[in-house]
Amino acid sequence: MSGTPERGTPESGGPRDTGNAEPRGTGPRDPESTEPRATGWAAGLSSWRAAIRIARRDAWRSKGRSAMVLAMIALPIVGVSAADITIRSSQLSPQEQITRDMGAADARLSDGFTGGKPLYQDPKANTSLSVAYANTDPDAPPSDTADTDTDSSKPIDARAGMPAGARWLSDTQVYAQFKTKYGLLQDPVRELKADDPIARGITRLDRGHYPAADDEVIATNAFLKSSGLHVGSKLTVRDLDRTYRIVGAYDLPSELKTEQVIARPGAFIAPYRAARKAANASVQDDYTTYLVSVPGDFTWKMVQQSNAKGVTVKSRAVQLHNPADSDVPLYRTRQGKYAGNYGGSSSGRAEAVTVAATIVGLAMLEICLLAGPAFAVGARRSRRQLGLVGANGGDRRHIRAIVLSGGLVIGVAAAVSGTLLGLLLTWLLRSPLENYVGKRFGGLTLRPAELLGIAALAVLTGLLAAVVPAITASRQSVLSSLTGRRGVRHANRVLPVIGLGAVCLGVGIAVFGSMRTDSTLAVGGGSGIAELGIVALAPTLVGLFGRAGKWLPLTPRLALRDAVRNRGRTAPAVAAVLAAVAGSVAVATYAASSDQGDRDAYQARLPRSVLTVMTSYDNVRDLPAVRAAIEKHYPVSGRADVSTMIVGDVKCQLTYGDGKGCGDVEAMRPPANVCPNDRPEGTEGLSLAQRRALADDWRCRRVDAMDAMPTSSGILIGGPAVLHALGIRDGAAEQALAHGETVLFDKAYLDHGALRLKVILDTSKTVPEGQEPVGPVRTVPVHMAAENRTQSFGVLAVMPKEAAETVKAAGVRTVPLGSFYTNSRMPDSRQRQALDSDLAKIGTDADVYLERGYTADNNLILLALTIFAGLVTIGAAGIATGLAQADAEPDLKTLAAIGAAPRVRRTLSGFQCGVIAVMGVVLGSAAGILPAVGLRHTERRHEWRYYHQMLDSGWANQSQVPHIPIVVPWGTLLALIIAVPLGATLLAALVTRSRSQLARRAEP
Known part of the structure; x- marks a missing residue:
């Protein structure tokens, strides 16, 4: 080893040590060259094109690392794009929604329950039973009160509101008790000629055929599943001595989970009512509406004529083209002025947008913190290549461009693959998604602008994750990059001050929000600022953890020292674990506190086991x-x-x-x-x-x-x-x-x-x-x-x-x-x-x-949160451990050369992973309690304010005294603090190779 010439000396043939001087922008140039040098934007474009080619080649060479970062960024994109496509596909157009409600009919007529008295209808309401007020005199001005006559609720025949020449179809419903494979099932029976052209679109026949005789019925798939029956089964009704045969299965496109049976008009309700009356049993009154088809459209004027006879109308033409507000008598009443306003409040929408933006921002931060060390691994492994770029005239911006291009390449690949996988996933899972949402899609609806925005998030996330590694790589000298020497990095003195200020500001906002206001947004925003402050303080806190090394045995002490000395790769991983654990602890603390409140408020109906x-x-x-x-x-x-x-x-x-x-x-x-x-x-x-x-x-x-x-x-x-x-x-x-x-x-x-x-x-x-x-x-x-x-x-x-x-x-x-x-x-x-x-x-x-007593229903939530935090912790710690192994490869080979046991490599890797997991879990547990406590204090203030209002009005009593407990889920915290780091340590030790190939000198 002593005879081997060092790099950077004339004997080795490498470049001479010219000190720490950085190249200023261009390398040596052939004096005889007559080719003009590119300048301005052309030079910048050319350098970025070269940087992207280099980044693409490096990504292809390091397939494992690239796939890991790509999956990390693409997985959220898959979920968000699939959710966007699902939500947009489930939102029906007005025409589709009307067709599912009334088929091909022009209108649906219903009894307004005013005993035939005139009423005022809201044309913007979504149902035929819209907001309406009765009036005893059709020529009187709009009234603010309904007729209180005892006969005003007497049912009327809605056909009284039909215009001349209309073709109609009755739609009647009543509840009945069916004898099924498992017992008794009470569900609605609908008398409707479902195969009539007017009703086309209300039902979607899945298999079989529509009833052709009075003893035939069809049933929804949900009814068949609940009853244990099938197409071809006999259907028996309690108290009715006749049976029906199920000849078809159908779905209601907008109500897939509805249990229902359809019979031909006159085939069920009349004999069922007679049988129940003979059995001296009560039966629910049936409810009948009429599907109406008229020449042309059912206009707003026709609707008002029906309203004058106590009939409400849902008209296709009126729903698609609402009349002017000045033509609606209801809007001229005092209460009717608010009838047409069905939108949510602007404050509620703003809060929803703020919450969504906060979630997206935190998710991007989490991905950047996890992916950042992975890009640092790539930059560290490519340091010789980056050094050669500098030795040949490249300056710092070229180094930054190469590393940032790695983030750009991975981000674009994640955007494309994530969006395409989201579309493919939605298409493959369309049927389960429709069943989950409870209605059929009108079709796969793609919003290009929204999908491009989601894809842009992936690109932005990739670039942000590569920012810190790019800056770090550009600051290394050419000599240290070519020789593999690490150099000395001085700690950033500004970042801890900013982090401490953010922590103080965030805690102050959260405390003020919980103690002085009822704004959950202030509590959440303050907690987020405080968490970002802790992330900024992560390098300093990692240094403080290093002081505990003197009480540790040799191997964990070496691992802790390595983590402290290389905070550039340790701090992002610790911050990523911190963010994931803080969110999990916050939700777990809030869930445990809510569960304790529910337990204390639980009112038993009987003594236990009675x-x-x-x-x-x-x-x-x-x-x-x-x-x-x-x-x-x-x-x-x-x-x-x-x-x-x-x-x-x-x-x-x-x-x-x-x-x-x-x-x-x-x-x-x-x-x-x-x-x-x-x-x-x-x-x-x-x-x-x-x-x-x-x-x-x-x-x-x-x-x-x-x-x-x-x-x-x-x-x-x-x-x-x-x-x-x-x-x-x-x-x-x-x-x-x-x-x-x-x-x-x-x-x-x-x-x-x-x-x-x-x-x-x-x-x-x-x-x-x-x-x-x-x-x-x-x-x-x-x-x-x-x-x-x-x-x-x-x-x-x-x-x-x-x-x-x-x-x-x-x-x-x-x-x-x-x-x-x-x-x-x-x-x-x-x-x-x-x-x-x-x-x-x-x-x-x-x-x-x-009476079983109170049963907690949040155990599954706490378990899921613990598993999620554990997976993120192990992933982040694993990334940092991989970077540590890349840095410590020369040291490990030296240990092997001097006779260290093979298990030392495994043990050191395990403790390196465990140290990062412990630091992140401890800091995250402390940071996660703040938002949960703040939210509970906000709820307590709200409940006490309501109680004082009831107290001032004279309607309060001692049983209404607010009780909002705050409970720390110690079981979850112990699992995170002890089990998760221990699992990360063992897993890292198991997946690490015991032996490495010896060499005369470390590879560059």
């Missing part, structure tokens, strides 16, 4: 079979059957009666126990202090609990077993129930030892404002329980059967409601699946609820 089964009056017949299935599969330790009180005939809903002949039972508060803001005069006349005092008034406390088994009165009829199921252990209350006394849980309803119940015989009658419904009142003696209504899970009172008999005299009757079940342990997944299977076989819509 089950309820509740059924409607139509399905009481299924209750014995459901109870048997529960007792068969669950570890039942107790059962309590309950009933409820109803007023009216069998058509009335069990809990909330509606319509003529339906009544209700209402618990009455004594006048002295009524909260002042519940009285007719409300809080008028009360001072601010009195309104605020209502928050602590026991009479104004709202019941903040989920109802264990909701009823209109809040009263359940049962025995002491009901108390056991609710988790209430009160011996006095159990004895009171056993002796026929009602147990009351809310003292606001206690009236001299009794509970007063008002029986409302007809809830459909209009009650003048400020008056109470009229009805007989019954009084039952009560026992006041020790527990309050919240602790009884929303149950107001438990009434024994003996007490319910006294209320029956007022026209009230009791019907079974369901059962409570206590379990000896929490049923497992297999038991729940077995029960669900039996319930499906029974074919009932009974409500079976098992």
Whole structure:
């Protein structure tokens, strides 16, 4: 080795050491040459053309590094371009949207629900049921209020609004219960002649054919998937003794996830209504619209003529060409002035643009930080070539041009490949994307300007990633480039000052935004500025980490020293890890805090592991079979059957009666126990202090609990077993129930030892404002329980059967409601699946609820964030480790030459990777907590402001006091700080070769 002449000496034949002098622009020139020298822009163009050729050749030679950087830049471009094409393709033109709604018809006519009274319609609304106001006099000026006549909602035939000579097609829908492979499925049935030319475009037949007979139907693919049926299956409807055959499968192009069945007009609804009536069961009213075809267009004047008869119209011509606002009567009303404004607020759009720009900017920063060290690797490996450029007359701008051209070449390749792959990916995944979006595309829509902008981001990202390596390479002397000597780099003293200032400014903005304003944008912007400041401080912070080397063993100390001495490649990798980890920690902290808030606010419907089964009056017949299935599969330790009180005939809903002949039972508060803001005069006349005092008034406390088994009165009829199921252990209350006394849980309803119940015989009658419904009142003696209504899970009172008999005299009757079940342990997944299977076989819509307690749903989010941060950390640390190995190759060969064990190479590489990962993860974890805490403080301010508004109005209570906890996800942080660096260390050690080929001297 000692006999080998050094480079740069006359003996070696290399260039002489001329000091650190830099060539000034041109090399030696042949004095006899008569070729004119290029000047100006021509010289610049020629030098850039040569630089691009050199960069393209280097990229082709270093295929692995080039592919890595290209993939790093191209992957986001693939995603963004695919998202752009998907979004634009899913946005239908007005003509396409109208065709999917009304087919080839000129208009769709609907009942305006004004009982035939004239109405005003908004032509800019997106549906036929547009914003409209009734008016009792068609010649009167536009009214701001609707007609309150009780007959105004009486259905009318929308055909009354059809012009003369129109051809129409009815479109009627009703819900029915189908017997499927798995049980019972309630879905809409539509009577429509789907193969008529007027309806062409509403449906898209996938397979089979349209119904040709009254016993044939077609079903959507979503219905077939949910029901387990297929084309050719027989379709059975509950309570209907006739069956239908599915002869085709179709899709609604804009509603792919809709479950629906289509039958021929008159083939289903009439016999279904008759069968339900014979079974003494209720049926939902059908809703009919009409598809209308007229000669020419359905004009705005024709629409107004239909409106005068109480019919709303969605017209193709009006939707495509809106009339002038002066021709729309609705816009002349006070409320109608705002009817045509369907756009979002400018502030909301500005915030969305700002957020999108921030995300794009951070993504570009992340890519630049990751790709920058890779370009530095290329520049370092090409330093001899760059030195030769300088030795032959090239100056610093030529060196910078060559390195920047590498970024340009990779950026252009990433832009082209990313955009083409995005288009190809969208085309290949068109069907899954349509299913995900929920509607068919009108076609693949390409916006060239948007795609060029996305591609330009890739080029810009490649150039930005090469900026720092270009500057670094241009500052190296020709001698150090040719000999491979590293030289001495002085630390930048300006960058740490800028970074520290940015950190202080960003933290100040974030703190001010969270403490003094409600702007989440200020918190996010301040946090972003602070994070950029930490990125600028990365070289200085890396130097501070170096002081910990004296406590480390030899190999990690060497790795740390190498990282500190070569901050140009270490700092970008640490900054990239920092940015990724900071974002992950911010989201994880916010998610964990939100999860804790949801956990604290969770309202259990029942004690844990208690089950309820509740059924409607139509399905009481299924209750014995459901109870048997529960007792068969669950570890039942107790059962309590309950009933409820109803007023009216069998058509009335069990809990909330509606319509003529339906009544209700209402618990009455004594006048002295009524909260002042519940009285007719409300809080008028009360001072601010009195309104605020209502928050602590026991009479104004709202019941903040989920109802264990909701009823209109809040009263359940049962025995002491009901108390056991609710988790209430009160011996006095159990004895009171056993002796026929009602147990009351809310003292606001206690009236001299009794509970007063008002029986409302007809809830459909209009009650003048400020008056109470009229009805007989019954009084039952009560026992006041020790527990309050919240602790009884929303149950107001438990009434024994003996007490319910006294209320029956007022026209009230009791019907079974369901059962409570206590379990000896929490049923497992297999038991729940077995029960669900039996319930499906029974074919009932009974409500079976098992209280499992609060279940966190963010564990998957935290895991995904940890994996993402880990991948970025390992990738960034791996890039920096590759650069370190390129720099340290002579040292490693020297170690091998003097007899160092092969594992030293692996160990050193592993610790080099681990050191970078540790520094980035620690700094990123500290930086990521700031935005999450700031956002939570902003939410807390918003909630407290709202609470004070409610307090001042007299509507606040203690249960509404804001609770916005801040929780640090220590599990996620520990996984990032310990597991991720350890994994990066082991992975780097495993992929590093143990041995290297020895040579007499290091290769240039």
